[in-house]
Amino acid sequence: MANPFLELKDVPKNELPEFREYAFDFKKNQFVIENGRLVVLTQNEAIKVWAYKALITERYRYRAYFDDYGAELEHFIGTVTNDGTEAVEVFRYIEEALLVNPYIKDVNILGIEQEKKIFKLQIELVTIYGDTVLGIEV
Numbered sequence: 001m002a003n004p005f006l007e008l009k010d011v012p013k014n015e016l017p018e019f020r021e022y023a024f025d026f027k028k029n030q031f032v033i034e035n036g037r038l039v040v041l042t043q044n045e046a047i048k049v050w051a052y053k054a055l056i057t058e059r060y061r062y063r064a065y066f067d068d069y070g071a072e073l074e075h076f077i078g079t080v081t082n083d084g085t086e087a088v089e090v091f092r093y094i095e096e097a098l099l100v101n102p103y104i105k106d107v108n109i110l111g112i113e114q115e116k117k118i119f120k121l122q123i124e125l126v127t128i129y130g131d132t133v134l135g136i137e138v
Helices: 043-056 085-098
Strands: 020-022 040-042 104-115 118-127 130-137
Touching: 020 043, 040 043, 043 085, 043 118, 043 130, 085 104, 085 118
Parallel strands: none
Antiparallel strands: 020 040, 104 118, 118 130
């Protein structure tokens, strides 16, 4: 499947259409519906939903997603320490997963912790709309 962002790669950042994404309740694992309609988020709130979904989806596992979508974090389970070169490698994989989105200009990891099979991440996303912080467990 082709990356839908490829058609936007040559569009200047200030001319990109407004980013939109359906609201998703990650605790209930379902889309948010109000008055019988899916809730649509825009700009940074939409980008945070997209980023969360990209990070919890293992890359190359699902044929429904383009090859650039998702993260390759499973092989770090049980091997990553909270500091050192392995943490830098986790950051590189996270950054690679998120920077396929042309609305995201930069990614800064504010914190990475691992508890058994769960990574707790604090990520700053520098987007065309400004900075926003995403807290996520993957």
